[in-house]
Amino acid sequence: MSGPVLVLGSGLLGASIGLGLRARGIDVVVSDPSPTAQAVAVDIGAGRAFNKAEALAPQLVVVAAPPDVTAQVVADALTGYPSAVVVDIASVKGAILAELQAMDGLPQDSLSRYVGTHPMAGRELSGPAAARGELFNSMPWVLCASEASSAHAVKVAHSLAIDLDAVVFRFTPDEHDGAVALVSHLPQLMSSLVASRLAETPASSLSLAGNGLRDVTRIAASDPSLWVQILGANAPKLLEIMKGVRTDLDRLINTLSAPTAPGARLDLAQLMTEGNEGQSRIPGKHGGPAQQYSWLTVLVDDRPGQIASLLTEIGEIGVNVEDLRMDHSAGLQVGMVEISVLPAKRAGLVEDLMERGWKVVQ
Amino acid sequence: MSGPVLVLGSGLLGASIGLGLRARGIDVVVSDPSPTAQAVAVDIGAGRAFNKAEALAPQLVVVAAPPDVTAQVVADALTGYPSAVVVDIASVKGAILAELQAMDGLPQDSLSRYVGTHPMAGRELSGPAAARGELFNSMPWVLCASEASSAHAVKVAHSLAIDLDAVVFRFTPDEHDGAVALVSHLPQLMSSLVASRLAETPASSLSLAGNGLRDVTRIAASDPSLWVQILGANAPKLLEIMKGVRTDLDRLINTLSAPTAPGARLDLAQLMTEGNEGQSRIPGKHGGPAQQYSWLTVLVDDRPGQIASLLTEIGEIGVNVEDLRMDHSAGLQVGMVEISVLPAKRAGLVEDLMERGWKVVQ
The missing domain is CATH 3.30.70.260 (ACT domain)
Structure with a gap:
């Protein structure tokens, strides 16, 4: 990457991208609708402040805005910087591409310069003060080129991920959304469903909680405002999966209603065994094959x-x-x-x- | 405790109880239907082998048999050792007590000598070779006295838990089963439901798995044969909870079917927020109040x-x-x-x- 890179949005992810690129000596300009967030990002060294008066011709614009405004910010960047490659980093990809493709007034040939991406890093903390240039080091970064994306645009997006020491994966937007629905959004919803059951539990019962409950509910502590946007944007993929869960749950409820009926124990054993099998398919440490330690x-x-x-x-x-x-x-x-x-x-x-x-x- | 203590069943838990009591100098006799398991338990020092010819008058009989034969083994012990206190250590309590109360040929006054208990320890490994005298150290041990249990029997059960350095909790059988349904069996089922979704997922999707999925599905690796007994024995309590989950899941599916409808985002936010609240109620380290680290x-x-x-x-x-x-x-x-x-x-x-x-x- 040669730069300059314009980062739109200086939250945890945007500011971390700025910091990481600055550490490689790349010229970074940061912009945020919140003057405070922008100033903090500049202060920590994530880049120099955006200046309207400057005639900026960025090599790359990184849209690091909240998911529900991402498509509009991407469209504005494609229009405003006609020679720049534009990437976004929102965690759902199909809905944003569809919004861009349906957008009145956006020349569709400009989409050759756009690549949707999803760096899978960052959590627990938010805001530019929590930014780290090494946030993406060794983490997956999914590139979701559309059919319109040019080879040049994909190459620039790839360089961004590599410069930040991420591990690059290539998926179509549809594959990506299906994968994250399963490996990220499903566990989030199920964790929240379990934890929400605890709201009225007597404290004495909770004193028996062990690591099983703690593990299953850990991500139920996630930020609702961000997750509402993510879940809403990936609703079609999630709907399909949650309907499958309901079928299994109905079968389970049926079994628990008559636990001594013929076949009831076999039903329970099948659910547990399917769980064993699915769990064993999750890759082990360092992305290698699952290993039983x-x-x-x-x-x-x-x-x-x-x-x-x-x-x-x-x-x-x-x-x-x-x-x-x-x-x-x-x-x-x-x-x-x-x-x-x-x-x-x-x-x-x-x-x-x-x-x-x-x-x-x- | 003065002993002798007769431990019926020399799996991980039975052999660990034997080892822990032997370390305190208490005379322990171990018995198991499997001659091999009994011999291993004796070899590791969990007690001396049961000998039919010996006229044994144990102070305490600990029934450490599989859940689905526990009631019968308790009944036989109450009949066979008319001056002994008898405890079991199965992880569901109401069903065993009900079975004992309904048992033809068991003098009901003998139930004054019985206390159901549940030491919440032991997992991942099984069998006497994995036994440790310190298995119960600092772990919860729930005593579930029935209305028939005598003060003397409760005192002996209490001494057992204390001698093994466990932390004693007192619940009714019904309270216990409700509590473990929520803090142990519910997360187990939900974890298995999530993991079973992964059986046919492309491996490329699973390569995006992060700690969220790993945490939620960790206990899906649990042993089906044991869990089928536990879930079956606690079916009534679990049924109630799983029906509540289905109500929440139906609401969620409804919301995901029309994610842009009025109120849809609020519905998602409410689920996430209820999850936040429930999660924050789980006690922190050392049983103290939940603390956000x-x-x-x-x-x-x-x-x-x-x-x-x-x-x-x-x-x-x-x-x-x-x-x-x-x-x-x-x-x-x-x-x-x-x-x-x-x-x-x-x-x-x-x-x-x-x-x-x-x-x-x-």
């Missing part, structure tokens, strides 16, 4: 340095920790650290840790 | 010792890690470590870590 649980005191000591010793033993989670015990100042390792390493590691005085409980 | 993400190389170094330095900086997770990036040999700390500690920690050369990406 072995877990062990170690009891540690809840004070600084304990987990570090444990991991240091595991390193000394020479075993690589594939995954690690902390378990929260009810009522006591004791933590449980769950560690996953290659299955062949587990037995030896348990023995070595116990010899060193660690309490391995599982 | 601040997260930061650090990029580390995927080789032994990196996480240990990171945590050692965080310890040096003087910040306590409240929770820790590993994030799996697609395609690259780089790991992301997500760390949660008290909100007031976050900004300083980020600055200190970056000064020390760590890549903090969020």
Whole structure:
């Protein structure tokens, strides 16, 4: 990328893109309808402030606006910068392309300069102050070229993702929306459906909550205002999936209504087994094939340095920790650290840790 | 506890109870219909082998049999050891009590010596070889006395849990079954419903899977044969909850069918907000009130010792890690470590870590 790059929208993602490109020495101009957000982005070094008086001819315009205004901002950029490639980074792609294709007054040949993209990074925090130039490092960045997109436009979009150290995937807009409906929007909705059941639960019942409930409901804490836009924009794909869920749920309710009827146990076993199979298809660490790791649980005191000591010793033993989670015990100042390792390493590691005085409980 | 304690069933839980009690010097006798399982339990030190010829008068009989034979084994123990307290450890309580109360030939006054209990520990692995005396340390152990249970029986059951370092909760069988239906069985079913959707997904779509999907589907890997027994035994409570889920799901499907209709966005926002509220009610670490921690993400190389170094330095900086997770990036040999700390500690920690050369990406 040679620049200049104009970033429209200086929230977490826009400002992070600016920071990442600036770190590569590329000229970045940031613009935001909120003067405060724009000023913060400039202050943290995400680019220089947009100046109406300057005759800017950007190589690339990155539209990092909220999903529900993205299409209009893309159209304005295509019209206002007639030699620039324009990409957006909204998390649903088909609806935006359809809106652009149906837009009165937008010359359709300008769509050769547009590529929809979706960097799958950024969460928990928002706003330019939380921006990091390395936000996209090693994360998927999906390019969704339309039939109108020129090879040049795709190449520029690709360079953007590569310059920010992302891992590039190529999908059609339709494939993308189907994939994210399944791997992102479905779990979000199901997590919210579970968590919403807890609103009126007695606190005493919740005291029995374990890691299963915590895992399933973690993303139920997500920001409603952003998700309403995402879910609304991907409604057709989601509708199809949720109808499939309802069919399964109806079958399950039927089974639970007569749990001793012939075939009831088989029905339950089938649901659980299908769940086993689906879960095992999720790719493992680093995008490789799903791998079943072995877990062990170690009891540690809840004070600084304990987990570090444990991991240091595991390193000394020479075993690589594939995954690690902390378990929260009810009522006591004791933590449980769950560690996953290659299955062949587990037995030896348990023995070595116990010899060193660690309490391995599982 | 003075013992002897007779443990009927030497799977993971039975053998762990034996090991824990033996560590306190209590005489334990283990018995299992499988001679192999019993021999393994004896070999690891979970107790001495049951001997028919010995006139045993146990203080306590612990029934650690599969859920669907538990009631019968409890009844036999109440009859066979007329001075012993009998507890079971199955994860659904109402159905077992009802079965005992309806059992022909069981003198109902013998139920004064019975207390249903549920230690909420043990998973991933099964069998006596995976047993640990510390399995129950700091974990909830629910006592579900019936109206018939004598004060003496409850006291003995309480001593068992305390001797194994568990945290004791007292619920009625009905309260217990309602609570676990919500905090354990509901998330299990919803996780399986999500994962079962992935059975026919193209692998390319699954390559976009992130932590959200992994969290929601983690428990979908659970053992079907055990869960069929649990779900079947708690069907009435679960049925009520799943019908509520279906009502919410129908409303959602209705909204997704007409996502631009008046009120559609409000409906979606309400579901998300109810999810936020429910999620925030789940108790935090150590059973205390839910606390919102601040997260930061650090990029580390995927080789032994990196996480240990990171945590050692965080310890040096003087910040306590409240929770820790590993994030799996697609395609690259780089790991992301997500760390949660008290909100007031976050900004300083980020600055200190970056000064020390760590890549903090969020």
